[in-house]
Amino acid sequence: MRLICGLVGLSVAMFSMSAIGAAEGAEGIQVASDGVEPFRVIGNIYYVGGQYGSYLITTPEGHILHDTGTVDMHELIVSNVEKLGFNIRDIRLIISSHAHWDHIEGHAAMRRATGAQVVALGGDAVALQAGQDNSALGARGWEPVTVDRVVEDGDTVNLGGTTLRALWTAGHTQGATMWMTSVEEGGQTFDVAFRGGEVPNDGAPLVDNPRHPTVVEDTQRTLRRLKELDPPDLFLHNHARTYPALNPDLPVNPNCASCLDAEGWRAMVASAEASFQSRLVER
């Protein structure tokens, strides 16, 4: 099992606001060769994905997998979980950031491999079961997967002493969900949030979009909620990007290319909002 290397922040030289702005999601191709070695991020959270963020949250009573990536990523995630010394069959729950193919295409294969229950919120649960992208973007579909538990805003999943709470962040997809928890590290407790999604992908029609007719109202509500929230100590993105350097007092693995601290989170939300407002003016 890998251990983190102490209080070392990311040393990222360049920070482009646009790089963490509105357009993230179903763009780009994820391939197994993009995989990175798995590592412990903080507390009981491990990075097991490749180019995109897939996280394993371990507990004494089994584990939770956040995002399964594409089908191409399946073998890599399985191998990464095993490299860390965990058993794939001990994964009990599969949750997700949002129902776009680059984050959930591997759900069906992972559910078969693990016997885990798939948990999803609202419109994303519908999309997962249909195998169709019902977001404003309407990108490619995936193998339909049974959703074993449909949750609502504010619901929790609990396993082995770990609790994750769902914050509904509709807009990027109908059921995009920011999952929130807390972890212990070095005798301290840290609030951790896993990214759901903020605003629709660039190019997704905002007006009279039959897939998601309330996309504008939902996104505005999500942006309001995110701004009202106490920023998490650590925000785990579902894409590796170039982010600002982390607060050096935040004890996260320096290999984490998808970690943002509270300041980075505020900047991301502000960037997403500015981008969305300009699109509303242009429409």
Ligand SMILES: [Zn+2]
């Ligand atoms: Zn997306």
